[in-house]
Amino acid sequence: EDQVTQSPEALRLQEGESSSLNCSYTVSGLRGLFWYRQDPGKGPEFLFTLYSAGEEKEKERLKATLTKKESFLHITAPKPEDSATYLCAVGGGADGLTFGKGTHLIIQP
């Protein structure tokens, strides 16, 4: 059974204070690892797909990396508008995705 564990559950940072979110996974044949952002009252918004160990993707202040056991979402010099819940998901043998519980990120001005 595919499993995804995200840490920390919650993270409070000062504006400009860089940090990383972790996503550990076990899957029988990784087909893709996905990062999403979810704002209150909204559905998850797609950020990145990673397919193989060593791959990296960047978008503005966010950078996602992948190893054979985990993925990191690095946030550089965050702003208050980066506050959201960040979700990690893996695609394995089945058609759907397996999600973690998410990291609730708060960036204080």
Add this chain to the structure above:
Amino acid sequence: ETGVTQTPRHLVMGMTNKKSLKCEQHLGHNAMYWYKQSAKKPLELMFVYNFKEQTENNSVPSRFSPECPNSSHLFLHLHTLQPEDSALYLCASSPTGGGDQPQHFGDGTRLSIL
């Protein structure tokens, strides 16, 4: 309209009511999904349709009944629900099924069972 649209956004119903949730995608995708999101729990996959054929039923109780008349529309028919069914129900779509493509989500229907 673009993206994935879900209606209604909010629904309150009694345990004996029958209601339906609707999802429509304007992305030209061929796979559609229903997920349940409850507080403190990860998104739970409920159903998957790929080219209108159901390919996954994740042990969902029969009081939830999906329908996919075409690749652009997905319904979730609800009857005789329980209080623990209160949650955010999310619809998603992707170009095809398989876990190698990102899924694009609607904003969900917030369901409350009285």
